[in-house]
Amino acid sequence: MAADLLLRARRAIVDGAERSVAVVVRDGVVAEVAAYDADVPAREVVTLADDEVLLPGLVDTHVHVNEPGRTEWEGFATATAAAAAGGVTTIIDMPLNSIPPTTTVAGLDAKRAAAEGRVLVDVGFWGGAVPGNLDDLGPLHDAGVFGFKCFLLDSGVEEFPPLDIDGLDLVLHELARHDALLLVHAEDAAAIHAVQPGPAYADFLASRPRRAEEAAIERVVAAARHTGGRAHVVHLSDADAIPMLQAARADGVRISTETCPHYLTFAAEEIADGATDHKCCPPIRERDNRDRLWAALADGGIDLVVTDHSPCTADLKCGDTGDFAEAWGGIASLELGLPAVWTQARERGHSLADVVHWMAEAPADLVGLHTKGRIAPGAAADLCAFTPDETWVVDPARLHHRNPVTPYSGRTLTGTVRRTWLRGRVVDPDGDGAPQGRLLRRGDA
Template sequence: MVGDRVDLVLRSTCVITPQGARPASVAVAGGEIAAVLPYDHDPPPGARIEDFGDDAVLPGLVDTHVHVNDPGRTEWEGFRTATRAAAAGGVTTLVDMPLNSLPPTTTVAHLRTKQEAARSGVQVDTGFWGGAVPDNVRELRPLHDAGVLGFKCFLSPSGVEEFPELDREQLARSMAEIAGFGGLLIVHAEDPAELLPQRAGPDYADFLASRPRGAENAAVAGLITLARRLHARVHVLHLSSGDALPMIAAAKADGVRITVETCPHFLTLTAEEIPGGGTEFKCCPPIREAVNRDALWAGLADGTIDSVVSDHSPCATELKTPDFATAWGGISSLQLGLPVVWTEARARGRTLAEVAHWMATAPARLAGLHRKGAIEAGRDADFAVLAPDETFTVDPARLHHRNRITAYAGRTLYGTVRSTWLRGRRIAVDGVPGGRLIERDD
């Protein structure tokens, strides 16, 4: 029975719970979900009521793939602007990638530097991945003990010299070390031997040809083999090749501890629509053809792909030159991920409950954030309130990212984020930062 300690009740005809969407009243006590009650349940005396009518209440999104670039490259982004954009988009927890900042998160000292940069300026809860690079195997256990959620590595060049890729021997050493203490290795999986020379110029087809599906497929196959041998837990980042899905599904069925994410841009954009010089669409691995996009949706539907996260990878405006060979590769979508994915999902007959699973529950589970990702008793009272049938047109001037280049400019999307709530507090995007720095809670 819910007692007098409840201080807030959120009510909606569409609350997305682990059991699906239903009318409900969500009782909150001290920033935690105390109970999910029938819609018409009488609120406890003194509790504040927030009635959202027919707007949907989702668990706050958990975005486990964000490049904040702070400290060191804050002209690209920064904790304050990234977390403001996150809050505006219904994201209540993000996990920062270990590279593109200076220093990268490859030692405990570097982690502390990054945490200090973030401490006073985050609007949402913020965790950190560590990095696995050729010369830091001895740093991995100390970083794990210091609270990073796992370790990222590259199998092909990362694009920044301070974060080198691992060769096969280095990958095996790092994976074995991480498996030894029960950690998680997350991998940018493109095999450099399968990448092709890229011709300079504005033609997207030339860029796409330089990063074929075979590069992803070969890297994923190698990861599966190594993870099986070492009994390691691995996660494939930003999968864009639908060809890799059958081998991933087979590996999962065979007990290999592998999970997979994809991203909003791979689920909604296609190579056929990218204009000449349109480097706002450039990312690695690349956006592929429409038939490949359909395969990724099928992989989500059957559970082969576990989660959808942004891979928010911004840069200074001048780095997006019109030459696909020289432009920085990365798409900024932190603020737009929920409406982007929901627009395509609803057109394909998928539900808000599925979107919440892909974008909140599954990422929280991946990162070991057991208080996040679902609307049920005992979790943090983190919510995204969405008007699912309302449309808006993306105006870059209204984005909170530091650099407002976007591949979605001018697109009409379904799903307006009305408000975002962190531990029972409505986030004022331009207000006093109220996020916390978080660590593994396992």
């Protein structure tokens, strides 16, 4: 029987290495990874250019879509177009900043209704853990969320309040019954100082010291140890916390962590005063800290890289005043994650196989999507053609996310995504065709 698609690539990342292959696709699934010149009948044959590398589609487990309720910040149509343009074929949507948040089954239903028929890539959902919704966690788990997200300090939106220490313990106890994962925004409010109004980045950085992350992570480690629950520290920016996490894992505590492209790209010393497009929480720290984050990725101290795409309207970034006290904290980068990380990785001697592990395979495994994030027989034919040597300058007006605000504006990056396939079908982020993305539930292949 003829295959639906045969992709020939002189360079492809397969099983953690670069190889020449022919990828045979049937019914949206990789049926075989054959030799490059294998004679395989197929209805469509695509041969990648010599400057292209075939990668598995990335899996981004930290994306704020914000629809419904704050769709003017971002929405499913624009977010998934940005994902497809950046080689991301699966995203998991955070339970805030939408209204309602995904803290009840009704909130999850509202998310699904907003997304249905409008997504260009596959989309799954996190649930939220907030004070008072302990009885909602089991039903949300049964409804197919991939895990739960909580804050240990003010989230920035009133409909998603933080857990206190007792609440964290209660939630982890409950989630341990389901073997469900808890994602934690780990900063300690007691260690954070008020931001001085004004444009000085140094003042904003000083207001959220490293100790704020470390104190909160200590609490998460203790709670995970005590309850036996599974915890994951999101958007780690403080390299000083990594030894604590490594020691906890060595003791059998079930805890993992991620970092983000902006922490691996930017450095505090390089951020101009008033550059509020760089504001995020926890903050971008110093150059030495950035280098130690990269070292932790290399030795496994950090498990994966996801974008924490957290966009807003341009006015909320306070670009006219440059006031870090008032600006929304969040960075839009869903379309830029792969080239941003690759630009820095290649300078440090890392391979594309490393980047694929951090940004495709490891995030997929975190959420149990073991047929995503890899090129292998039985895996979804979610793929992208990436040019690792092509340089380009970021123009926010040409990006696909809703509001043209990003700290990468004007930055030269290396690597472009030329094509993206979802289950063997090309995804055109600028096209008018019917969206082919699916809404995923935990346990989906």
